[in-house]
Amino acid sequence: MYRLLLTLSVSIIFFAFPKEALAYEYVLPYPSFMPGHPLYKVSTLLDRLEEWWSFGNLAKSHYYLSLADKKLVEAKTLFEYDQHLLALEALAQSDVSFEKANAFLLRAKEEGKDTSEKQVVFKNASFTHQRVLQKISEMLPAEFIWQPEFEKPTTLFLKESLESSMKKRNFEQ
Amino acid sequence: MILLYISTLLALTIFSYGFVDTNFPLVFSRELFLFVHTKGELAASLYSISIVSLFICYLRFLWLVKRKKIAEKTVWFLIGGTIGILLFSFPGFSYDIFNYIATAKVIFLYKENPYIIMPIDIPNEPMLAFTHAANKIALYGPVWILLTFIPHIAGFGNIMFTIFAFKVFIAFFYVGTVWLLWQLSKRSLWAVVFFALNPLVIFETLVSSHNDITMMFFALLSSYLLIKGKTIPSLASLFISILIKYATIFLLPIYILALLRKGRLHLSTVWYISMLSMYFIFFLSPLREEIYSWYFIWILPFVALLNKPLTTIIALGFSFGLLFRIVPFLYTQSWAGVTPIIKSIVTFASPLLATIVYVLKKKI
Numbered sequence: 412m413y414r415l416l417l418t419l420s421v422s423i424i425f426f427a428f429p430k431e432a433l434a435y436e437y438v439l440p441y442p443s444f445m446p447g448h449p450l451y452k453v454s455t456l457l458d459r460l461e462e463w464w465s466f467g468n469l470a471k472s473h474y475y476l477s478l479a480d481k482k483l484v485e486a487k488t489l490f491e492y493d494q495h496l497l498a499l500e501a502l503a504q505s506d507v508s509f510e511k512a513n514a515f516l517l518r519a520k521e522e523g524k525d526t527s528e529k530q531v532v533f534k535n536a537s538f539t540h541q542r543v544l545q546k547i548s549e550m551l552p553a554e555f556i557w558q559p560e561f562e563k564p565t566t567l568f569l570k571e572s573l574e575s576s577m578k579k580r581n582f583e584q
Numbered sequence: 585m586i587l588l589y590i591s592t593l594l595a596l597t598i599f600s601y602g603f604v605d606t607n608f609p610l611v612f613s614r615e616l617f618l619f620v621h622t623k624g625e626l627a628a629s630l631y632s633i634s635i636v637s638l639f640i641c642y643l644r645f646l647w648l649v650k651r652k653k654i655a656e657k658t659v660w661f662l663i664g665g666t667i668g669i670l671l672f673s674f675p676g677f678s679y680d681i682f683n684y685i686a687t688a689k690v691i692f693l694y695k696e697n698p699y700i701i702m703p704i705d706i707p708n709e710p711m712l713a714f715t716h717a718a719n720k721i722a723l724y725g726p727v728w729i730l731l732t733f734i735p736h737i738a739g740f741g742n743i744m745f746t747i748f749a750f751k752v753f754i755a756f757f758y759v760g761t762v763w764l765l766w767q768l769s770k771r772s773l774w775a776v777v778f779f780a781l782n783p784l785v786i787f788e789t790l791v792s793s794h795n796d797i798t799m800m801f802f803a804l805l806s807s808y809l810l811i812k813g814k815t816i817p818s819l820a821s822l823f824i825s826i827l828i829k830y831a832t833i834f835l836l837p838i839y840i841l842a843l844l845r846k847g848r849l850h851l852s853t854v855w856y857i858s859m860l861s862m863y864f865i866f867f868l869s870p871l872r873e874e875i876y877s878w879y880f881i882w883i884l885p886f887v888a889l890l891n892k893p894l895t896t897i898i899a900l901g902f903s904f905g906l907l908f909r910i911v912p913f914l915y916t917q918s919w920a921g922v923t924p925i926i927k928s929i930v931t932f933a934s935p936l937l938a939t940i941v942y943v944l945k946k947k948i
Contacts, residue, residue, distance in 0.1 A: 467696030469705055524694065525708035 437535035439480050439543065442488045446497050468519035472529065475512035476536060479505045483540055490547050495567050496557050502572060506579050509540065537580045544580070548573040586662065589641040593669040596634050600791060602627070603676025607713035609743060612674070621917065628914035635907050638783040643900075649777045659773055663762065663780045667755050670790035675747065677910060678792040678878070679716040685746050686715050687722050688736035691729060698722035698729060711743070725827035728795055754793040757801040758785075764804040765888055768811070775888040778896070784903040788878035796881040799828040803835060804885055807854070810842060831882055834861040852890060859886035859895065875931060877906035897942045901935030908934075 444451045458478060465474035482505035489498035516533060520526045553570040601612045602620035620627045645662070648654035675681045686703040690696050694706055703709060703718040712718050722729060735753040739746025762780045769775035779785060789797045802825035809818035822839055825832040838857040842849050862882040869875050880902055887899040912926040913919055 465697060465700055467694065467701060469694075470697045470700040473700060522694075523708075524706050528707060529705075 437532065437539040439484050439539060440477075442484050443481055445485065445488060446494075468515045468522060469524065469526075469529070472512045472515035472519060472533075475508045475515060476533065479508035479512055479540070480536070481505075482508060483543060487543060487547055490551060495551075495555050495569060496565070499567060499569075499572055502576055505540075506576050509537075509580060540580045541577050544573050544577045548577075585641055585644050586658075588637060589645075589662070590665060590669070592634055592637040592641065593666060595630075596638075596787075596791065597669055597673040599630065599634065600673040600676050604674055605676075605714035609710070609714075620914070624915045624917050628911050631914055632908065632911055635783060635904075638786075639904055642781050642783055645777050645781055646774070649773050654773075656773060659777055659780075663759075663776075666781065666786055667758070667790060670786060671748070671751055671755060673791045675751070675792050677787075678794065680795075681747065681750055681793045682711065682715040683717060683720075683723075684732055684750060684793075684795065685736070685739075685743075686711050686718060687724075687729065688732040690722075692733055692736050693741075724795065724829055727824050727827040728798065728829065731798065731828075751790070751793050754789060754795065754797060757798045758789050761797055761801045761804060761885065764801065764808055765885060768804065768808055769889055769891075772891065774891055778891075779884055779888040782884060782903055784877060784880055784907055785884060787907060788881060792878065794878040794881070795829060796831075796878050799825050799832055800881060800885055801825075802828065803832045806835075806839065807858075810839075811851075815843065831862070831865050831879075834865045837861070855886045855889040856895075859883055859890060862886065874927075875906075877909055880906055894939070894942065897938045898935050901938035902931070904938075905930050905932065905934035 444454045458481075462474060462478075465471050482501045486498045486501035486505060489495070489501060513533065516526055516529055519529075548570060551569045551573070553568070555567045555569055556564050557567050558564045598616075599620075602616035604610075604612050604617060606617070645654065645659075649659070683703075686709070687698045689709065689711065690698040690701055690703055690706070694701075694709075696706075699722050702721050703712060703715060706712075731753075732750075735746065735749035738749035738753075758780075762776055765775045765779055766772075785797075788794050802821050806818045806822035806825060809815075809821055819839075822832065822835065826836075835858055838854060838861060841857075842854050866875065866879050866883060869879055880899075884899060884903070887895050890896075908930040909927045911930070912923040916923055
């Protein structure tokens, strides 16, 4: 009886918890150069050149997804260093890139290319992005007053921005 | 001898259809396919006999040229006949041509950057069923990619037409290279026969359709234009060559030297250093993957132009040995096991043996 109860309990616990860990096969890159670093502008220029080099809908989708990852990691690092204004700018760029990546993937599908494998990667990427955004959201206040030295203060609606970013990554193909 | 040569070419052409991939949309000869893949010893023997036969004819032609016992017309007839027969062979001994076709489709049909998108990134591409190494981005330079537009269009989307178009395309560069050798050697029949009828050259160019001949065509064109005093087109031609397969970047130093010492550098010095430069990159190729037999096409034009006994003997040895690299695979139907060891042995044994025999003969 005791063994049956134990087996049942373990089974319930095992099946009750969602197996989201299996979906998180997508790995984000390491942080690149941050704003303020002497090579940050060079890095931005290289991103522009890579955008030009990535012609074709699949290549563009791949490029924008990589850029979305890069900017998300940049935003996360900046949030950790309380550089919230710069972080929100990076997050906005990540949002735009992520949407473009999705758009180009859809275009590739409309062209007749089989994008089923890419869509799985994209879904995994969105899960990973959402998880990261959730973690950032948990460590930040809802609002932050950004006080530059000789300018008027600005209220940054952090939780709102993060929720908006999470919604943008909640897509259905 | 000509009859033996033509018969061997015909036999090789028929034999090549035994290497058609099982997933290829067209079926040629199931019996031939089964023969090649189930009777390894016999297939390896037949292949070896064909290569030996080709070499016997080749050496005989070289001997006749040396003794001035063969007419120029006969040589051109042999070259023309070789092209005419081998154009209809199936490029089954190497999968590179299928990669050329797949990469051309990635850029010209699917309009994707082949340096970012691999053929397998488009899973519904029918060619993937019989294309090997489809999980790689484009390995060749942008000029080669652009050039493949011509055979891609000429193929009209049909795989057999496209294969034939690529073979014709490569054959044009083969003819062009032979013509350049004819001009650069000051109309030496020896240089033409040495290169054009070399079994390694005809096998890897006219059967397997590797693009090395395209790279060497532009490299030789560069030398030809430099001699004619057309420096800018010559430099452009060399860069086109480099942007096909990169290996001829090792010709830059000798090219610059020849440019700076215009008229004061002996041509044989240029060919000698060029040959050594290409040998250097040839022996470095195991660092990337392995020594492939078709890489020797980079060296042969300069050996042809040099026309020196020792360099010729070594090149003949390599030409012979390199063509036997596929034999252990034919025999065992496996690239693993003893195959890599035998490949190395056959590659280096014959040039070594040939050199030893030559040196001993000279001493005696």
